[in-house]
Amino acid sequence: MDLLKNKIISDGRALPGDVLLVDSFLNHQIDVPLMREIGREFARIYQDMGITRIVTIESSGIAPAFAAAEEMGLPLVVMKKSVSSLLTEGILQTPVFSYTKGSTYHLTLKRRFINEGDRVLFIDDFLANGEAALGAAKLIEGAGAELSGIGIVIEKAYQSGRKKLLDAGYDVVALASVAAMDEGVIEFVK
Ligand code: 5GP
Numbered sequence: 001m002d003l004l005k006n007k008i009i010s011d012g013r014a015l016p017g018d019v020l021l022v023d024s025f026l027n028h029q030i031d032v033p034l035m036r037e038i039g040r041e042f043a044r045i046y047q048d049m050g051i052t053r054i055v056t057i058e059s060s061g062i063a064p065a066f067a068a069a070e071e072m073g074l075p076l077v078v079m080k081k082s083v084s085s086l087l088t089e090g091i092l093q094t095p096v097f098s099y100t101k102g103s104t105y106h107l108t109l110k111r112r113f114i115n116e117g118d119r120v121l122f123i124d125d126f127l128a129n130g131e132a133a134l135g136a137a138k139l140i141e142g143a144g145a146e147l148s149g150i151g152i153v154i155e156k157a158y159q160s161g162r163k164k165l166l167d168a169g170y171d172v173v174a175l176a177s178v179a180a181m182d183e184g185v186i187e188f189v190k
Pocket residue numbers: 018019020021022057060097098099100124125126127128129130131132133161
């Protein structure tokens with residue numbers, strides 16, 4: 001998606017520790033017209049796959065997932081990273097190691113927000129080592145639904161996430177695939 005790649009080149013910043021900073025348009029300040037285009041692109045890719053529900057993880061996945069859900073006219077479910085004392089009944093949980101925080105959180109889903117037989121599209125902002133997507137897959141399947149697609153805004157293709165997800169039998173689409181990055185340099189997979 002050229003619009004997205006151009007934005008990454010102009011406004012993204014490669015930080016030490018293999019983190020691409022995109023907080024000026026994707027997860028702190030949000031470029032709403034760009035999100036709309038991202039939503040349209042996901043809708044174009046997944047429109048004929050019989051998707052019934054979109055699922056993401058708070059908080060950085062919400063903007064692109066919302067845009068896709070609006071464009072596709074589908075319900076959106078946001079998995080939580082922390083557990084409220086009010087959220088105890090009918091929940092599914094799995095530990096996920098956070099790439100950016102370097103610690104483990106409990107990915108949490110209230111079971112009744114996903115129906116048995118749902119065909120779910122999971123959308124997230126980044127794919128690095130695949131921990132978040134694999135955790136989401138476990139909860140989606142634990143709720144009796146099928147994970148029909150994994151839509152990622154930015155993938156770091158040189159990390160292990162895609163291989164892990166493909167090996168587990170999932171379909172992965174990334175709108176921008178970073179092949180390599182270093183200070184001042186961001187290269188995309190052709
Ligand atoms: P994974 O679970 O695939 O290792 O990492 C994916 C999660 O970590 C995403 O949900 C995203 O929030 C965060 N993440 C991973 N790599 C990056 C990165 O380079 N930049 C930012 N902003 N977030 C990242």
